[in-house]
Amino acid sequence: xxxxPSVRAGYLWLASFAxxxxxxxxxxxxxxxxxxxxxxxxxxxxxxxxxLISGWMTVIALAGIxxxxxxxxxxxxxxxxxxxxxLSAERGASPAPPGEKxxxxxxxxxxxxxxISVAAAFAAxxxxxxxxxxxxxxxxxxxxxxxxxxxxxVSLLRDxxxxxxxPSYPPLVxxxxxxxxxxxxxxxxxxxALTLPALLAVLALxxxxxxxxxVPRRVAWAASALILAALGYLGQALSTAxxxxxxxxxxxxxxxAILIGPAALSRAGQLLAGLFLAGAVTAKVEGLLFxxxxxxxxxxxRGKELxxxxxxxxxxxxxxxxxxxxxxxxxxxxxxxxYEQYGPFLEIHRDRLPLVLSEIGRALSTPGWGLxxxxxxxxxxxxxxxxxxxxxxxxxxxILSVFSVFTYLHGDPDPAVWIGWSAxxxxxxxxxxxxxxxxxxxRTEARESAV
Numbered sequence: 001x002x003x004x005p006s007v008r009a010g011y012l013w014l015a016s017f018a019x020x021x022x023x024x025x026x027x028x029x030x031x032x033x034x035x036x037x038x039x040x041x042x043x044x045x046x047x048x049x050x051x052l053i054s055g056w057m058t059v060i061a062l063a064g065i066x067x068x069x070x071x072x073x074x075x076x077x078x079x080x081x082x083x084x085x086x087l088s089a090e091r092g093a094s095p096a097p098p099g100e101k102x103x104x105x106x107x108x109x110x111x112x113x114x115x116i117s118v119a120a121a122f123a124a125x126x127x128x129x130x131x132x133x134x135x136x137x138x139x140x141x142x143x144x145x146x147x148x149x150x151x152x153x154v155s156l157l158r159d160x161x162x163x164x165x166x167p168s169y170p171p172l173v174x175x176x177x178x179x180x181x182x183x184x185x186x187x188x189x190x191x192x193a194l195t196l197p198a199l200l201a202v203l204a205l206x207x208x209x210x211x212x213x214x215v216p217r218r219v220a221w222a223a224s225a226l227i228l229a230a231l232g233y234l235g236q237a238l239s240t241a242x243x244x245x246x247x248x249x250x251x252x253x254x255x256x257a258i259l260i261g262p263a264a265l266s267r268a269g270q271l272l273a274g275l276f277l278a279g280a281v282t283a284k285v286e287g288l289l290f291x292x293x294x295x296x297x298x299x300x301x302r303g304k305e306l307x308x309x310x311x312x313x314x315x316x317x318x319x320x321x322x323x324x325x326x327x328x329x330x331x332x333x334x335x336x337x338x339y340e341q342y343g344p345f346l347e348i349h350r351d352r353l354p355l356v357l358s359e360i361g362r363a364l365s366t367p368g369w370g371l372x373x374x375x376x377x378x379x380x381x382x383x384x385x386x387x388x389x390x391x392x393x394x395x396x397x398x399i400l401s402v403f404s405v406f407t408y409l410h411g412d413p414d415p416a417v418w419i420g421w422s423a424x425x426x427x428x429x430x431x432x433x434x435x436x437x438x439x440x441x442x443r444t445e446a447r448e449s450a451v
Contacts, residue, residue, distance in 0.1 A: 005186075006186070006188060009184045009185060009186045009188045009191075010184075010188035010190060010191035011191075012183060012184040012185075013180045013181065013183065013184035013186075013187075013188050013191045013192070014180075014191050014194060014198070015183075016069070016179065016180040016183035016184065017046075017176075017180060017198065019049070019053065019069070019073050019179075019183075020045075020046045020047075020049035020050045020053065020176075021042055021045040021046040021049055022045075022049065022073065022077070023045075023048075023049030023052050023053055023073055023076035023077050023080060024044070024045035024046060024047070024048030024049030024050075024052065024076075024080055025041075025042075025045045025049070025080070026077055026080035026081045026084070027045070027048055027080040027081075027083050027084060027271075027272075028041040028042075028044055028045040028048065029041075030084050030087055030268065032087050032266065032267070032268035033268055033272075035213060035263065036209045036210065036213075037208075037209040037212075039205045039206075039209060040205060040206050040207075040208065040209025040210060041206075041209075042205055042206075043202045043203065043204075043205030043206025043207075043254075044206050044210075044254065044272065046202045046205075046206075047202065047206070047250055047251060047254055047275070047276060047279060048080070048272065048275050048276075049076060049080070050172070050176060050247075050279060051172070051251075051275045051276070051278050051279040051282070051318065051322065052075075052076035052079050052080060052275075053072050053073065053076045053175075053176065053179060054171065054172040054175040054176055054179075054282060054322070055278070055282075055318075055321065055322045055325070056072050056075045056076055056079070057072060057152075057171070057175040057178075057179065058152070058171050058175065058282075058322065058325045058326050058329060059325050060072070060151070061151045061152040061329060062325055062328060062329045062332070064151075065151075066150035066151055067150050067151055067178075067179070067182060069179060069182050069183050072179065083271060086267055086271060086314070087267055087268050087271070106218060106222070107217065107218050107221050107222075109225075110218075110221040110222045110224070110225040111221060111225070113225040113228070113229055114204050114221075114224055114225045114228045114229075115204070116229075117200065117204075117225070117228040117229045117231075117232035117233075118197055118200045118201050118204055118228065118232065119197075120232055120233075120236070121196050121197040121200050121232045121235050121236060121241075122194070122197035124196075124235075124236040124241070125193045125194050125196050125197055125241045126190075126193075126194070128190070128193065129236060130193065130196060130235055130236040130239055130240065130241035131193045131239060131241050131242060132193075132239050132240050132241055132242045132243040133239065134242075134243040134244075135189070135192060135193065135241070135242030135243055136189075137164065137165070138164065138165035138166060139173060139174065139177060139192075139242060139243050139244070140177070140187055140189060140192060140242070141165065142156065142165055142174045142177075142178075143174050143177035143178045143181055143187055143192075144178075144181060144187045146174055146175070146178035146181075147178040147179075147181035147182045147187065150182070152171065152175075152329065154333045154335065157330075157333075157335045157336075158333070158334070158335055166340065167330070167335050167336050167340075168285075168330065168335075168336040168338065168339045168340045169244075169284075169285065170281065170282040170283065170284065170285065170287070170323065170326055171282060171326050172244075172247065172279060172282035172283045172322075173243070173244040173247055173283055173284075177192060189242075192242045193241040193242045194241070195241070195242060195246060195247075196235045196240060196241040196242070196246050199246040199247060199249070199250045200228055200231065200232055200235070200246065202250055203224075203227070203228060203231075203249070203250055203253060203254075204224065204228055206254055207220075207223075207224045207227065207228075207253060207254065207257055208220050208221050208224045210254065210257040210258055210261065210263070211223055211224065211257050211261070211436075211439060213261045213262055213263055214260055214261035214262065214439065214440075215439050215442040216442065219439060219442045220439070223379070223435050223436065223438065223439045226375060226376060226379060226435050227253065227376070227431065227432045227435045227436075229372075230371075230372040230373075230375060230376060230431045230432075230435070231246075231249055231372075231428065231431060231432065233367065233368055233372050234367055234372050234424065234425075234428045234431065237366075237367035237368060237372075237424075238367060238424045238425050238428065240425060240428075244283050244284045245284070245425050245428060247279070247283040247284075248279075248280055248283040248284045248286070248287055248290075248429060249428070249429065249432065250279075251276045251277070251279035251280040251283060251287070252276075252280050252287070252290055252429055252432065252433070253432040253433075253436070254276045255273045255276035255277050255280065255291075255294065256294065256392070256393050256396070256432070256433060256436050257436060258272060258273040258276070259273055259294060259298050259392060260389045260392055260393065260436060260439070260440055264298070264302065265302070265305055265306065267310070267314060270310075270311050270314035270315055271314045271318075273314075273315060274314045274315040274316065274317065274318045274319065275318050277290075277291040277294065277295070277315060277316070277318065277319045278291075278318035278319035278321070278322045278323070280319075281319045281322065281323045282319075282322045282323055282326065285339050286400065286403075286404075286426065286429070288323065289399065289400060289403055290396060290400060290429070291316075291319055293395070293396045293399040293400070294392070294396050295312075295315055295316060297391065297392050297395045297396060298311075298315070298392060299311070299312075301388055301389065301391060301392055347410060348406070348409050348410065349409050349410070349413075350409065352408075352409055352413075352415065353405075353409065355414075355415070355416070356405060356408045356409060356415060356419065357405070359408075359415065359416050359419040359420065359423070360404075360405065360408070360419055360423050360427070362420070363419055363420055363423035363424050363427075364423065364424060364427055366424070367424055372428075372431060373427065373430075373431060373434075376430075376431050376432070376434035376435040376438065377434050379434070379435055379438035380394065380434050380435075380437045380438040380441075381438075382438070383437075383438045383439075383440070383441025383442065384441055384442065385441045385442070386441060387440040387441060389440040390437045390438075390440040390441060392437075392440075393433040393434070393436040393437040393440070394433070394434070394437040396433055397429075397430035397433040397434055397437070400427075400429060400430055400433075401427065401430060404423070404426050404427065408423075
């Protein structure tokens with residue numbers, strides 16, 4: 001029986017994402033990144049390529065030129081090659097982590113949990129059990145419109161009747177969905193939901209190899225399994241398939257995993273973390289706060305080990321260029337200026353705080369009795385030591401949480417429905433941060449085992 005055009009379009013739409021690691025691989029092929037495993041570099045190249053392709057889409061739209069997928073990939077590949085230049089003065093890969101015994105039962109169990117988590121997310125996405133309403137309301141329609149226009153669709157974003165599509169939202173997710181739609185010739189809704197398991201698979205490839213540089217293998221594998229299990233469950237329970245949350249999980253988790261490890265002291269590590277911070281700030285609005293908080297705490301905790309000027313450029317420049325191009329575009333087209341507001345910034349309803357905290361607690365305790373949030377917190381509290389690097393992911397998670405509470409003190413007099421719908425997804429970003437903070441408690445043992 002012949003496949004329908006929509007099924008073929010779905011396969012082609014998903015296959016187009018192979019262009020992302022292709023675009024990022026010239027950078028990850030540099031000798032400085034051989035400290036990571038091949039599997040890890042493939043996952044890292046996927047995320048780096050996503051940032052480069054989306055960034056060029058925004059720049060080309062700003063220049064008034066229509067998108068052409070082959071041209072976009074070629075520009076991203078060329079940029080990846082150019083990004084190798086700052087690494088030319090750096091030595092090749094640092095020594096590999098010390099050898100360890102063959103994987104035991106616990107380590108193999110961690111790998112099995114990670115694989116099951118990705119498979120479960122795939123099953124939920126295929127069956128439409130995890131499909132996000134936001135995919136239907138604005139991510140999908142915006143991607144269709146952008147792909148049809150061959151650029152960022154200004155008329156759609158200016159339409160006052162379509163304000164619910166959030167014209168000020170940063171462009172990465174819409175850009176990449178539109179890129180795949182141009183390649184496939186149509187927007188396949190079912191395939192779009194599969195970005196959830198696809199991005200979890202990217203994390204499964206990349207994260208263990210990055211964490212492995214900082215802690216023993218068994219800890220890196222266990223932490224990766226915990227993160228994938230928690231995010232995989234939340235992805236289904238909170239209906240995130242097809243929207244921006246899996247993208248920001250991927251960028252933030254990878255950036256933080258690099259920043260707590262030895263790679264963060266090298267140009268190569270800082271450049272890669274900078275690309276992922278750029279991915280976070282262009283994936284969701286809250287990514288900007290994550291990037292600024294992560295950078296500030298990184299300098300506070302590791303400033304004495306760094307050339308601060310160089311680190312600032314490598315960590316912040318990719319995000320400044322990517323997000324700056326978007327702000328210039330929306331301002332030049334009179335679409336929006338900055339981000340939409342939930343009321344005046346200083347109009348804070350302090351009397352609402354008990355209600356906000358209660359509703360947040362209710363929202364976080366609903367998916368899996370709160371275990372996806374409690375288990376990473378337990379991993380942090382039960383870690384055998386408290387390394388100073390713990391404060392980097394833990395501090396960022398605290399800043400994100402406090403700002404989210406602050407945001408809910410604005411807007412409608414009764415925020416219960418707003419919090420019930422959004423809080424689980426907003427706070428899901430702290431899950432991998434808490435788990436990585438727990439990982440830092442094993443760093444002392446990792447250093448001793450390397451002696």
